[in-house]
Amino acid sequence: MxxxxxxxxxxxxxxxxxxxxxxxxxxxxxxxxxxxxxxxxxxxxxxxxxVQSLYYTFTDFSLLSPPRWVGMQNFKEISEDRYFYNSLKVTFTFVLTSVPGRLIFALLVALLLNKKIKGISFYRTIIYLPSLIGGSVAVAVLWKNIFGINGFINHIVPLLGIEPKNWIGTPGTALGTLVTLSVWQFGSAMIIFLAGLKQIPSELYEASDVDGASRLRQFFTVTLPLLSPVIFFNLIMSVINSFQSFTAAFVVTNGGPLNSTEMYALYLYQKAFATLHMGYASALAWILLVIVAIATAINFIASKYWVFYENDAGGRR
The missing domain is CATH 1.20.5 (Single alpha-helices involved in coiled-coils or other helix-helix interfaces)
Structure with a gap:
Protein backbone atom coordinates (compact mmCIF):
# COMPACT_ATOMS: atom_id res chain seq x y z
CA MET A 1 0.00 0.00 0.00
CA VAL A 51 -58.36 19.38 29.56
CA GLN A 52 -61.70 20.66 28.24
CA SER A 53 -63.59 18.61 30.83
CA LEU A 54 -61.44 20.06 33.61
CA TYR A 55 -62.25 23.56 32.40
CA TYR A 56 -65.98 22.82 32.11
CA THR A 57 -65.92 21.60 35.71
CA PHE A 58 -65.75 25.24 36.81
CA THR A 59 -68.35 26.52 34.36
CA ASP A 60 -72.09 26.56 33.74
CA PHE A 61 -72.25 24.91 30.31
CA SER A 62 -75.37 23.53 28.64
CA LEU A 63 -74.10 22.84 25.07
CA LEU A 64 -76.66 25.40 23.85
CA SER A 65 -74.79 28.44 25.17
CA PRO A 66 -71.13 29.35 25.75
CA PRO A 67 -69.65 28.16 29.05
CA ARG A 68 -69.86 30.69 31.90
CA TRP A 69 -67.27 30.59 34.69
CA VAL A 70 -68.86 29.80 38.07
CA GLY A 71 -65.85 28.59 40.05
CA MET A 72 -66.65 25.93 42.66
CA GLN A 73 -70.42 26.29 42.29
CA ASN A 74 -70.83 22.86 40.65
CA PHE A 75 -69.06 21.12 43.52
CA LYS A 76 -71.19 23.01 46.04
CA GLU A 77 -74.36 21.84 44.29
CA ILE A 78 -73.04 18.28 44.14
CA SER A 79 -72.43 18.27 47.91
CA GLU A 80 -76.12 19.12 48.41
CA ASP A 81 -77.45 16.68 45.77
CA ARG A 82 -79.15 13.65 47.34
CA TYR A 83 -79.21 11.85 44.00
CA PHE A 84 -75.42 12.11 43.88
CA TYR A 85 -75.14 10.35 47.23
CA ASN A 86 -77.67 7.75 46.13
CA SER A 87 -75.62 7.00 42.99
CA LEU A 88 -72.52 6.62 45.15
CA LYS A 89 -74.35 4.21 47.46
CA VAL A 90 -75.65 2.13 44.55
CA THR A 91 -72.27 2.07 42.81
CA PHE A 92 -70.31 1.06 45.92
CA THR A 93 -72.86 -1.66 46.67
CA PHE A 94 -72.50 -2.91 43.10
CA VAL A 95 -68.69 -2.88 43.26
CA LEU A 96 -68.46 -4.59 46.64
CA THR A 97 -70.79 -7.40 45.56
CA SER A 98 -70.03 -7.92 41.88
CA VAL A 99 -66.22 -7.80 41.99
CA PRO A 100 -65.71 -10.58 44.59
CA GLY A 101 -68.46 -12.66 42.95
CA ARG A 102 -66.91 -12.36 39.51
CA LEU A 103 -63.38 -13.12 40.69
CA ILE A 104 -64.40 -16.12 42.78
CA PHE A 105 -66.55 -17.57 40.01
CA ALA A 106 -63.85 -16.93 37.38
CA LEU A 107 -61.22 -18.64 39.54
CA LEU A 108 -63.41 -21.69 40.16
CA VAL A 109 -64.12 -22.08 36.45
CA ALA A 110 -60.42 -21.62 35.64
CA LEU A 111 -59.54 -24.39 38.08
CA LEU A 112 -62.03 -26.70 36.36
CA LEU A 113 -60.72 -25.81 32.90
CA ASN A 114 -57.13 -26.41 34.00
CA LYS A 115 -57.74 -30.15 34.04
CA LYS A 116 -56.18 -32.36 31.37
CA ILE A 117 -59.25 -33.96 29.85
CA LYS A 118 -60.33 -34.71 26.31
CA GLY A 119 -61.89 -31.77 24.48
CA ILE A 120 -60.86 -29.20 27.11
CA SER A 121 -60.04 -26.59 24.45
CA PHE A 122 -63.60 -26.80 23.14
CA TYR A 123 -65.02 -26.28 26.64
CA ARG A 124 -62.76 -23.27 27.21
CA THR A 125 -63.96 -21.70 23.98
CA ILE A 126 -67.64 -22.28 24.73
CA ILE A 127 -67.34 -20.84 28.24
CA TYR A 128 -65.38 -17.80 27.06
CA LEU A 129 -67.72 -16.95 24.16
CA PRO A 130 -70.30 -14.99 26.25
CA SER A 131 -67.55 -12.60 27.34
CA LEU A 132 -66.99 -11.51 23.75
CA ILE A 133 -70.46 -9.97 23.73
CA GLY A 134 -70.92 -9.64 27.47
CA GLY A 135 -70.94 -5.83 27.61
CA SER A 136 -73.12 -5.30 24.57
CA VAL A 137 -76.58 -3.77 24.41
CA ALA A 138 -77.94 -7.02 22.95
CA VAL A 139 -76.96 -8.99 26.05
CA ALA A 140 -78.45 -6.30 28.30
CA VAL A 141 -81.75 -6.56 26.40
CA LEU A 142 -81.61 -10.35 26.69
CA TRP A 143 -80.99 -10.05 30.43
CA LYS A 144 -83.97 -7.72 30.75
CA ASN A 145 -86.18 -10.34 29.12
CA ILE A 146 -84.76 -13.18 31.22
CA PHE A 147 -85.56 -11.41 34.50
CA GLY A 148 -88.81 -9.83 33.32
CA ILE A 149 -92.19 -10.75 34.73
CA ASN A 150 -92.68 -13.31 31.96
CA GLY A 151 -89.02 -14.19 31.66
CA PHE A 152 -87.13 -17.46 31.91
CA ILE A 153 -86.27 -17.05 35.59
CA ASN A 154 -89.92 -16.93 36.62
CA HIS A 155 -90.47 -20.25 34.83
CA ILE A 156 -87.85 -22.08 36.90
CA VAL A 157 -88.02 -20.46 40.36
CA PRO A 158 -91.31 -22.23 41.24
CA LEU A 159 -89.38 -25.51 41.00
CA LEU A 160 -87.19 -24.18 43.82
CA GLY A 161 -90.14 -23.11 45.92
CA ILE A 162 -89.67 -19.41 45.17
CA GLU A 163 -92.58 -17.22 44.19
CA PRO A 164 -92.23 -15.54 40.76
CA LYS A 165 -91.85 -11.76 40.83
CA ASN A 166 -90.80 -8.83 38.69
CA TRP A 167 -87.11 -9.05 39.52
CA ILE A 168 -86.22 -5.90 37.56
CA GLY A 169 -89.22 -3.89 38.73
CA THR A 170 -88.68 -4.54 42.46
CA PRO A 171 -86.25 -2.19 44.29
CA GLY A 172 -84.95 -4.97 46.51
CA THR A 173 -83.94 -7.28 43.65
CA ALA A 174 -83.25 -4.97 40.69
CA LEU A 175 -79.62 -4.30 41.61
CA GLY A 176 -79.11 -8.02 42.18
CA THR A 177 -79.98 -8.73 38.56
CA LEU A 178 -77.22 -6.33 37.46
CA VAL A 179 -74.77 -7.93 39.87
CA THR A 180 -75.66 -11.35 38.44
CA LEU A 181 -75.05 -10.05 34.93
CA SER A 182 -71.65 -8.70 35.98
CA VAL A 183 -70.67 -12.02 37.58
CA TRP A 184 -71.80 -13.85 34.43
CA GLN A 185 -69.31 -11.77 32.44
CA PHE A 186 -66.37 -13.60 34.03
CA GLY A 187 -64.63 -14.77 30.85
CA SER A 188 -61.80 -12.25 30.69
CA ALA A 189 -60.81 -12.80 34.31
CA MET A 190 -61.11 -16.56 33.82
CA ILE A 191 -58.69 -16.55 30.88
CA ILE A 192 -56.13 -14.57 32.89
CA PHE A 193 -56.54 -16.91 35.86
CA LEU A 194 -56.09 -19.90 33.55
CA ALA A 195 -52.87 -18.42 32.17
CA GLY A 196 -51.63 -17.87 35.72
CA LEU A 197 -52.45 -21.46 36.72
CA LYS A 198 -50.43 -22.71 33.75
CA GLN A 199 -47.36 -20.88 35.10
CA ILE A 200 -47.37 -22.63 38.49
CA PRO A 201 -44.63 -25.31 38.46
CA SER A 202 -46.01 -28.83 38.70
CA GLU A 203 -43.04 -29.78 40.90
CA LEU A 204 -44.59 -27.83 43.77
CA TYR A 205 -47.74 -29.94 43.64
CA GLU A 206 -45.66 -33.11 43.43
CA ALA A 207 -43.66 -32.06 46.48
CA SER A 208 -46.82 -31.28 48.44
CA ASP A 209 -48.22 -34.70 47.47
CA VAL A 210 -45.13 -36.31 48.93
CA ASP A 211 -45.70 -34.33 52.14
CA GLY A 212 -49.26 -35.65 52.27
CA ALA A 213 -51.04 -32.36 51.58
CA SER A 214 -54.66 -32.63 50.52
CA ARG A 215 -56.06 -30.89 47.42
CA LEU A 216 -57.66 -28.23 49.59
CA ARG A 217 -54.42 -27.57 51.44
CA GLN A 218 -52.54 -27.38 48.13
CA PHE A 219 -55.02 -24.78 46.95
CA PHE A 220 -54.40 -22.51 49.94
CA THR A 221 -50.65 -23.09 50.34
CA VAL A 222 -49.52 -23.40 46.72
CA THR A 223 -52.12 -22.18 44.25
CA LEU A 224 -53.38 -19.02 45.93
CA PRO A 225 -49.97 -17.59 46.98
CA LEU A 226 -48.44 -18.13 43.54
CA LEU A 227 -51.59 -16.88 41.83
CA SER A 228 -51.86 -13.76 44.02
CA PRO A 229 -50.23 -11.39 41.43
CA VAL A 230 -52.82 -12.52 38.87
CA ILE A 231 -55.62 -12.11 41.41
CA PHE A 232 -54.34 -8.63 42.17
CA PHE A 233 -54.33 -7.67 38.48
CA ASN A 234 -57.86 -8.97 37.96
CA LEU A 235 -58.98 -7.18 41.12
CA ILE A 236 -57.66 -3.81 39.94
CA MET A 237 -59.21 -4.15 36.48
CA SER A 238 -62.55 -5.37 37.85
CA VAL A 239 -62.80 -2.51 40.36
CA ILE A 240 -62.06 0.11 37.71
CA ASN A 241 -64.55 -1.40 35.24
CA SER A 242 -67.25 -1.80 37.88
CA PHE A 243 -67.06 1.84 38.93
CA GLN A 244 -67.64 2.77 35.29
CA SER A 245 -70.53 0.34 34.75
CA PHE A 246 -73.18 1.94 32.55
CA THR A 247 -74.68 -0.22 29.78
CA ALA A 248 -76.51 -2.72 31.98
CA ALA A 249 -78.02 -0.07 34.25
CA PHE A 250 -79.06 2.05 31.27
CA VAL A 251 -80.62 -0.72 29.17
CA VAL A 252 -81.98 -3.15 31.76
CA THR A 253 -83.40 -0.79 34.40
CA ASN A 254 -82.58 2.80 33.32
CA GLY A 255 -81.80 3.56 36.95
CA GLY A 256 -85.12 2.31 38.32
CA PRO A 257 -87.12 1.35 40.13
CA LEU A 258 -87.01 4.27 42.59
CA ASN A 259 -83.38 4.99 41.62
CA SER A 260 -82.30 1.66 43.14
CA THR A 261 -80.00 0.92 40.19
CA GLU A 262 -78.92 4.44 39.30
CA MET A 263 -75.20 3.87 38.91
CA TYR A 264 -72.78 6.77 39.11
CA ALA A 265 -71.97 6.61 35.38
CA LEU A 266 -75.67 6.54 34.55
CA TYR A 267 -76.34 9.57 36.75
CA LEU A 268 -73.45 11.38 35.08
CA TYR A 269 -74.89 10.55 31.65
CA GLN A 270 -78.33 11.84 32.63
CA LYS A 271 -76.89 15.12 33.87
CA ALA A 272 -74.80 15.54 30.71
CA PHE A 273 -77.23 14.53 27.96
CA ALA A 274 -80.71 14.52 29.51
CA THR A 275 -80.56 17.85 31.36
CA LEU A 276 -77.58 19.25 29.37
CA HIS A 277 -75.71 20.28 32.52
CA MET A 278 -72.29 19.58 31.03
CA GLY A 279 -70.39 21.57 33.63
CA TYR A 280 -72.09 19.65 36.43
CA ALA A 281 -71.45 16.35 34.63
CA SER A 282 -67.77 17.24 34.14
CA ALA A 283 -67.44 17.82 37.87
CA LEU A 284 -69.05 14.41 38.48
CA ALA A 285 -66.59 12.81 36.07
CA TRP A 286 -63.57 14.24 37.89
CA ILE A 287 -64.97 13.15 41.24
CA LEU A 288 -65.29 9.63 39.81
CA LEU A 289 -61.66 9.81 38.64
CA VAL A 290 -60.57 10.69 42.18
CA ILE A 291 -62.69 7.89 43.69
CA VAL A 292 -61.23 5.29 41.31
CA ALA A 293 -57.70 6.59 41.94
CA ILE A 294 -58.18 6.31 45.71
CA ALA A 295 -59.64 2.80 45.41
CA THR A 296 -56.72 1.74 43.21
CA ALA A 297 -54.18 3.27 45.60
CA ILE A 298 -55.75 1.45 48.57
CA ASN A 299 -55.52 -1.84 46.68
CA PHE A 300 -51.85 -1.22 45.86
CA ILE A 301 -51.05 -0.35 49.47
CA ALA A 302 -52.88 -3.41 50.78
CA SER A 303 -51.28 -5.68 48.17
CA LYS A 304 -47.97 -5.81 50.07
CA TYR A 305 -49.71 -7.87 52.76
CA TRP A 306 -51.16 -10.57 50.51
CA VAL A 307 -49.52 -10.48 47.06
CA PHE A 308 -46.51 -12.79 46.76
CA TYR A 309 -43.88 -12.88 44.02
CA GLU A 310 -41.69 -15.88 43.30
CA ASN A 311 -38.49 -13.88 42.71
CA ASP A 312 -38.77 -11.74 45.87
CA ALA A 313 -36.77 -12.46 48.97
CA GLY A 314 -38.94 -14.38 51.34
CA GLY A 315 -41.59 -14.65 48.66
CA ARG A 316 -43.29 -11.46 49.79
CA ARG A 317 -43.60 -8.21 47.98
Whole structure:
Protein backbone atom coordinates (compact mmCIF):
# COMPACT_ATOMS: atom_id res chain seq x y z
CA MET A 1 0.00 0.00 0.00
CA UNK A 2 1.25 3.46 -0.84
CA UNK A 3 2.07 5.38 2.32
CA UNK A 4 0.65 8.62 0.86
CA UNK A 5 -2.73 6.99 0.19
CA UNK A 6 -3.03 5.41 3.62
CA UNK A 7 -5.81 6.88 5.79
CA UNK A 8 -4.68 7.84 9.31
CA UNK A 9 -6.21 5.68 12.04
CA UNK A 10 -7.41 8.73 13.99
CA UNK A 11 -9.21 10.12 10.95
CA UNK A 12 -10.83 6.73 10.24
CA UNK A 13 -12.03 6.42 13.85
CA UNK A 14 -13.40 9.96 13.74
CA UNK A 15 -15.32 9.21 10.52
CA UNK A 16 -16.80 6.00 11.98
CA UNK A 17 -17.81 7.83 15.16
CA UNK A 18 -19.51 10.56 13.13
CA UNK A 19 -21.52 7.98 11.16
CA UNK A 20 -22.60 6.27 14.38
CA UNK A 21 -23.71 9.58 15.86
CA UNK A 22 -25.70 10.40 12.75
CA UNK A 23 -27.37 7.00 12.77
CA UNK A 24 -28.06 7.34 16.49
CA UNK A 25 -29.66 10.76 16.03
CA UNK A 26 -32.07 9.39 13.42
CA UNK A 27 -33.19 6.43 15.57
CA UNK A 28 -35.46 8.35 18.02
CA UNK A 29 -36.91 10.33 15.11
CA UNK A 30 -37.87 7.13 13.32
CA UNK A 31 -39.45 5.76 16.49
CA UNK A 32 -41.56 8.88 17.02
CA UNK A 33 -42.55 8.77 13.36
CA UNK A 34 -43.90 5.24 13.69
CA UNK A 35 -45.89 5.97 16.88
CA UNK A 36 -47.08 9.39 15.68
CA UNK A 37 -50.57 8.12 14.63
CA UNK A 38 -51.15 6.83 18.15
CA UNK A 39 -49.69 9.98 19.74
CA UNK A 40 -51.88 12.24 17.61
CA UNK A 41 -54.97 10.18 18.44
CA UNK A 42 -54.06 10.15 22.14
CA UNK A 43 -53.65 13.93 22.28
CA UNK A 44 -56.78 14.70 20.25
CA UNK A 45 -59.11 12.02 21.66
CA UNK A 46 -57.87 11.74 25.26
CA UNK A 47 -55.66 14.59 26.50
CA UNK A 48 -57.56 17.48 24.91
CA UNK A 49 -61.03 16.23 26.01
CA UNK A 50 -59.68 15.82 29.55
CA VAL A 51 -58.36 19.38 29.56
CA GLN A 52 -61.70 20.66 28.24
CA SER A 53 -63.59 18.61 30.83
CA LEU A 54 -61.44 20.06 33.61
CA TYR A 55 -62.25 23.56 32.40
CA TYR A 56 -65.98 22.82 32.11
CA THR A 57 -65.92 21.60 35.71
CA PHE A 58 -65.75 25.24 36.81
CA THR A 59 -68.35 26.52 34.36
CA ASP A 60 -72.09 26.56 33.74
CA PHE A 61 -72.25 24.91 30.31
CA SER A 62 -75.37 23.53 28.64
CA LEU A 63 -74.10 22.84 25.07
CA LEU A 64 -76.66 25.40 23.85
CA SER A 65 -74.79 28.44 25.17
CA PRO A 66 -71.13 29.35 25.75
CA PRO A 67 -69.65 28.16 29.05
CA ARG A 68 -69.86 30.69 31.90
CA TRP A 69 -67.27 30.59 34.69
CA VAL A 70 -68.86 29.80 38.07
CA GLY A 71 -65.85 28.59 40.05
CA MET A 72 -66.65 25.93 42.66
CA GLN A 73 -70.42 26.29 42.29
CA ASN A 74 -70.83 22.86 40.65
CA PHE A 75 -69.06 21.12 43.52
CA LYS A 76 -71.19 23.01 46.04
CA GLU A 77 -74.36 21.84 44.29
CA ILE A 78 -73.04 18.28 44.14
CA SER A 79 -72.43 18.27 47.91
CA GLU A 80 -76.12 19.12 48.41
CA ASP A 81 -77.45 16.68 45.77
CA ARG A 82 -79.15 13.65 47.34
CA TYR A 83 -79.21 11.85 44.00
CA PHE A 84 -75.42 12.11 43.88
CA TYR A 85 -75.14 10.35 47.23
CA ASN A 86 -77.67 7.75 46.13
CA SER A 87 -75.62 7.00 42.99
CA LEU A 88 -72.52 6.62 45.15
CA LYS A 89 -74.35 4.21 47.46
CA VAL A 90 -75.65 2.13 44.55
CA THR A 91 -72.27 2.07 42.81
CA PHE A 92 -70.31 1.06 45.92
CA THR A 93 -72.86 -1.66 46.67
CA PHE A 94 -72.50 -2.91 43.10
CA VAL A 95 -68.69 -2.88 43.26
CA LEU A 96 -68.46 -4.59 46.64
CA THR A 97 -70.79 -7.40 45.56
CA SER A 98 -70.03 -7.92 41.88
CA VAL A 99 -66.22 -7.80 41.99
CA PRO A 100 -65.71 -10.58 44.59
CA GLY A 101 -68.46 -12.66 42.95
CA ARG A 102 -66.91 -12.36 39.51
CA LEU A 103 -63.38 -13.12 40.69
CA ILE A 104 -64.40 -16.12 42.78
CA PHE A 105 -66.55 -17.57 40.01
CA ALA A 106 -63.85 -16.93 37.38
CA LEU A 107 -61.22 -18.64 39.54
CA LEU A 108 -63.41 -21.69 40.16
CA VAL A 109 -64.12 -22.08 36.45
CA ALA A 110 -60.42 -21.62 35.64
CA LEU A 111 -59.54 -24.39 38.08
CA LEU A 112 -62.03 -26.70 36.36
CA LEU A 113 -60.72 -25.81 32.90
CA ASN A 114 -57.13 -26.41 34.00
CA LYS A 115 -57.74 -30.15 34.04
CA LYS A 116 -56.18 -32.36 31.37
CA ILE A 117 -59.25 -33.96 29.85
CA LYS A 118 -60.33 -34.71 26.31
CA GLY A 119 -61.89 -31.77 24.48
CA ILE A 120 -60.86 -29.20 27.11
CA SER A 121 -60.04 -26.59 24.45
CA PHE A 122 -63.60 -26.80 23.14
CA TYR A 123 -65.02 -26.28 26.64
CA ARG A 124 -62.76 -23.27 27.21
CA THR A 125 -63.96 -21.70 23.98
CA ILE A 126 -67.64 -22.28 24.73
CA ILE A 127 -67.34 -20.84 28.24
CA TYR A 128 -65.38 -17.80 27.06
CA LEU A 129 -67.72 -16.95 24.16
CA PRO A 130 -70.30 -14.99 26.25
CA SER A 131 -67.55 -12.60 27.34
CA LEU A 132 -66.99 -11.51 23.75
CA ILE A 133 -70.46 -9.97 23.73
CA GLY A 134 -70.92 -9.64 27.47
CA GLY A 135 -70.94 -5.83 27.61
CA SER A 136 -73.12 -5.30 24.57
CA VAL A 137 -76.58 -3.77 24.41
CA ALA A 138 -77.94 -7.02 22.95
CA VAL A 139 -76.96 -8.99 26.05
CA ALA A 140 -78.45 -6.30 28.30
CA VAL A 141 -81.75 -6.56 26.40
CA LEU A 142 -81.61 -10.35 26.69
CA TRP A 143 -80.99 -10.05 30.43
CA LYS A 144 -83.97 -7.72 30.75
CA ASN A 145 -86.18 -10.34 29.12
CA ILE A 146 -84.76 -13.18 31.22
CA PHE A 147 -85.56 -11.41 34.50
CA GLY A 148 -88.81 -9.83 33.32
CA ILE A 149 -92.19 -10.75 34.73
CA ASN A 150 -92.68 -13.31 31.96
CA GLY A 151 -89.02 -14.19 31.66
CA PHE A 152 -87.13 -17.46 31.91
CA ILE A 153 -86.27 -17.05 35.59
CA ASN A 154 -89.92 -16.93 36.62
CA HIS A 155 -90.47 -20.25 34.83
CA ILE A 156 -87.85 -22.08 36.90
CA VAL A 157 -88.02 -20.46 40.36
CA PRO A 158 -91.31 -22.23 41.24
CA LEU A 159 -89.38 -25.51 41.00
CA LEU A 160 -87.19 -24.18 43.82
CA GLY A 161 -90.14 -23.11 45.92
CA ILE A 162 -89.67 -19.41 45.17
CA GLU A 163 -92.58 -17.22 44.19
CA PRO A 164 -92.23 -15.54 40.76
CA LYS A 165 -91.85 -11.76 40.83
CA ASN A 166 -90.80 -8.83 38.69
CA TRP A 167 -87.11 -9.05 39.52
CA ILE A 168 -86.22 -5.90 37.56
CA GLY A 169 -89.22 -3.89 38.73
CA THR A 170 -88.68 -4.54 42.46
CA PRO A 171 -86.25 -2.19 44.29
CA GLY A 172 -84.95 -4.97 46.51
CA THR A 173 -83.94 -7.28 43.65
CA ALA A 174 -83.25 -4.97 40.69
CA LEU A 175 -79.62 -4.30 41.61
CA GLY A 176 -79.11 -8.02 42.18
CA THR A 177 -79.98 -8.73 38.56
CA LEU A 178 -77.22 -6.33 37.46
CA VAL A 179 -74.77 -7.93 39.87
CA THR A 180 -75.66 -11.35 38.44
CA LEU A 181 -75.05 -10.05 34.93
CA SER A 182 -71.65 -8.70 35.98
CA VAL A 183 -70.67 -12.02 37.58
CA TRP A 184 -71.80 -13.85 34.43
CA GLN A 185 -69.31 -11.77 32.44
CA PHE A 186 -66.37 -13.60 34.03
CA GLY A 187 -64.63 -14.77 30.85
CA SER A 188 -61.80 -12.25 30.69
CA ALA A 189 -60.81 -12.80 34.31
CA MET A 190 -61.11 -16.56 33.82
CA ILE A 191 -58.69 -16.55 30.88
CA ILE A 192 -56.13 -14.57 32.89
CA PHE A 193 -56.54 -16.91 35.86
CA LEU A 194 -56.09 -19.90 33.55
CA ALA A 195 -52.87 -18.42 32.17
CA GLY A 196 -51.63 -17.87 35.72
CA LEU A 197 -52.45 -21.46 36.72
CA LYS A 198 -50.43 -22.71 33.75
CA GLN A 199 -47.36 -20.88 35.10
CA ILE A 200 -47.37 -22.63 38.49
CA PRO A 201 -44.63 -25.31 38.46
CA SER A 202 -46.01 -28.83 38.70
CA GLU A 203 -43.04 -29.78 40.90
CA LEU A 204 -44.59 -27.83 43.77
CA TYR A 205 -47.74 -29.94 43.64
CA GLU A 206 -45.66 -33.11 43.43
CA ALA A 207 -43.66 -32.06 46.48
CA SER A 208 -46.82 -31.28 48.44
CA ASP A 209 -48.22 -34.70 47.47
CA VAL A 210 -45.13 -36.31 48.93
CA ASP A 211 -45.70 -34.33 52.14
CA GLY A 212 -49.26 -35.65 52.27
CA ALA A 213 -51.04 -32.36 51.58
CA SER A 214 -54.66 -32.63 50.52
CA ARG A 215 -56.06 -30.89 47.42
CA LEU A 216 -57.66 -28.23 49.59
CA ARG A 217 -54.42 -27.57 51.44
CA GLN A 218 -52.54 -27.38 48.13
CA PHE A 219 -55.02 -24.78 46.95
CA PHE A 220 -54.40 -22.51 49.94
CA THR A 221 -50.65 -23.09 50.34
CA VAL A 222 -49.52 -23.40 46.72
CA THR A 223 -52.12 -22.18 44.25
CA LEU A 224 -53.38 -19.02 45.93
CA PRO A 225 -49.97 -17.59 46.98
CA LEU A 226 -48.44 -18.13 43.54
CA LEU A 227 -51.59 -16.88 41.83
CA SER A 228 -51.86 -13.76 44.02
CA PRO A 229 -50.23 -11.39 41.43
CA VAL A 230 -52.82 -12.52 38.87
CA ILE A 231 -55.62 -12.11 41.41
CA PHE A 232 -54.34 -8.63 42.17
CA PHE A 233 -54.33 -7.67 38.48
CA ASN A 234 -57.86 -8.97 37.96
CA LEU A 235 -58.98 -7.18 41.12
CA ILE A 236 -57.66 -3.81 39.94
CA MET A 237 -59.21 -4.15 36.48
CA SER A 238 -62.55 -5.37 37.85
CA VAL A 239 -62.80 -2.51 40.36
CA ILE A 240 -62.06 0.11 37.71
CA ASN A 241 -64.55 -1.40 35.24
CA SER A 242 -67.25 -1.80 37.88
CA PHE A 243 -67.06 1.84 38.93
CA GLN A 244 -67.64 2.77 35.29
CA SER A 245 -70.53 0.34 34.75
CA PHE A 246 -73.18 1.94 32.55
CA THR A 247 -74.68 -0.22 29.78
CA ALA A 248 -76.51 -2.72 31.98
CA ALA A 249 -78.02 -0.07 34.25
CA PHE A 250 -79.06 2.05 31.27
CA VAL A 251 -80.62 -0.72 29.17
CA VAL A 252 -81.98 -3.15 31.76
CA THR A 253 -83.40 -0.79 34.40
CA ASN A 254 -82.58 2.80 33.32
CA GLY A 255 -81.80 3.56 36.95
CA GLY A 256 -85.12 2.31 38.32
CA PRO A 257 -87.12 1.35 40.13
CA LEU A 258 -87.01 4.27 42.59
CA ASN A 259 -83.38 4.99 41.62
CA SER A 260 -82.30 1.66 43.14
CA THR A 261 -80.00 0.92 40.19
CA GLU A 262 -78.92 4.44 39.30
CA MET A 263 -75.20 3.87 38.91
CA TYR A 264 -72.78 6.77 39.11
CA ALA A 265 -71.97 6.61 35.38
CA LEU A 266 -75.67 6.54 34.55
CA TYR A 267 -76.34 9.57 36.75
CA LEU A 268 -73.45 11.38 35.08
CA TYR A 269 -74.89 10.55 31.65
CA GLN A 270 -78.33 11.84 32.63
CA LYS A 271 -76.89 15.12 33.87
CA ALA A 272 -74.80 15.54 30.71
CA PHE A 273 -77.23 14.53 27.96
CA ALA A 274 -80.71 14.52 29.51
CA THR A 275 -80.56 17.85 31.36
CA LEU A 276 -77.58 19.25 29.37
CA HIS A 277 -75.71 20.28 32.52
CA MET A 278 -72.29 19.58 31.03
CA GLY A 279 -70.39 21.57 33.63
CA TYR A 280 -72.09 19.65 36.43
CA ALA A 281 -71.45 16.35 34.63
CA SER A 282 -67.77 17.24 34.14
CA ALA A 283 -67.44 17.82 37.87
CA LEU A 284 -69.05 14.41 38.48
CA ALA A 285 -66.59 12.81 36.07
CA TRP A 286 -63.57 14.24 37.89
CA ILE A 287 -64.97 13.15 41.24
CA LEU A 288 -65.29 9.63 39.81
CA LEU A 289 -61.66 9.81 38.64
CA VAL A 290 -60.57 10.69 42.18
CA ILE A 291 -62.69 7.89 43.69
CA VAL A 292 -61.23 5.29 41.31
CA ALA A 293 -57.70 6.59 41.94
CA ILE A 294 -58.18 6.31 45.71
CA ALA A 295 -59.64 2.80 45.41
CA THR A 296 -56.72 1.74 43.21
CA ALA A 297 -54.18 3.27 45.60
CA ILE A 298 -55.75 1.45 48.57
CA ASN A 299 -55.52 -1.84 46.68
CA PHE A 300 -51.85 -1.22 45.86
CA ILE A 301 -51.05 -0.35 49.47
CA ALA A 302 -52.88 -3.41 50.78
CA SER A 303 -51.28 -5.68 48.17
CA LYS A 304 -47.97 -5.81 50.07
CA TYR A 305 -49.71 -7.87 52.76
CA TRP A 306 -51.16 -10.57 50.51
CA VAL A 307 -49.52 -10.48 47.06
CA PHE A 308 -46.51 -12.79 46.76
CA TYR A 309 -43.88 -12.88 44.02
CA GLU A 310 -41.69 -15.88 43.30
CA ASN A 311 -38.49 -13.88 42.71
CA ASP A 312 -38.77 -11.74 45.87
CA ALA A 313 -36.77 -12.46 48.97
CA GLY A 314 -38.94 -14.38 51.34
CA GLY A 315 -41.59 -14.65 48.66
CA ARG A 316 -43.29 -11.46 49.79
CA ARG A 317 -43.60 -8.21 47.98
Missing amino acids: NQDSAIPVSKLMKSTKTKKLKNHSYAPLAGYLFISPWLIGFVILTVWPM
